[in-house]
Amino acid sequence: MAKTTKKERELHQRALNISVGLAKTYGNAECALNHKNPFELLVATILSAQCTDERVNAVTPKLFGKYPTPEKLAKSEQEDVEKIVHSLGFFRAKANNIRGMAQQLVELYAGAVPADLEQLVALPGIGRKTANVVLGTAFGIASGVVVDTHVKRLTRLIGLTSSKTPENIERDLMQLLPPEEWVNFSHRLIHHGRQICIARRPQCTKCPLIQDCLRAGLPPLGLG
DNA sequence: ATCCCGAGGG
DNA sequence: CCCTCTGGAT
Known part of the structure; x- marks a missing residue:
């Protein structure tokens, strides 16, 4: 139906160039969260909202040492979980979310994590970002592109200026990239956003993707 | 001061 | 679209 315009072909090519450059630079993307199952x-990803994975990894040994299963976490005391995750920020909501999530896993799925996007998103504290991370990393299912604040910010560097909401960005990237690259691309772009293409202080002189960047040498975009 | 590998709600 | 939730690193 829709014919391919020259601009769309250029956008596609730039995205692929960026994707290849990210793969060369960051190798096989892996989740920085420590997890065994x-x-x-799922719990670690919920806890990682608005804080670094290193800090999450610092508290998960204690958390999973005491609450290793959904069944155990479902029966936990709110106050005790709050104490364990306190250093991560948003501790009240996070404690409440992982406890409620565990309770629903027990009630609805016999204590198993469902490998399904809609079922995951229906759980408390889990949005598309968290669900896509879990499906892609824990189950190897290419359900979608992980869109966090970094991906949202950096998609504009490759020309995705029309998309604004996370859903639109995800849809555009899913059309641009092959399914086997969805999760890897996201993780590489996120690493890039933290290490090189920092929001307020982009390290353009160290950037390996400079020749494909629309904003090379221009002031930082900031958030939004 | 600024921002973080978000989600939920208005 | 906006706002709130929060500690910690820089």
């Missing part, structure tokens, strides 16, 4: 990854 889908349950741990």
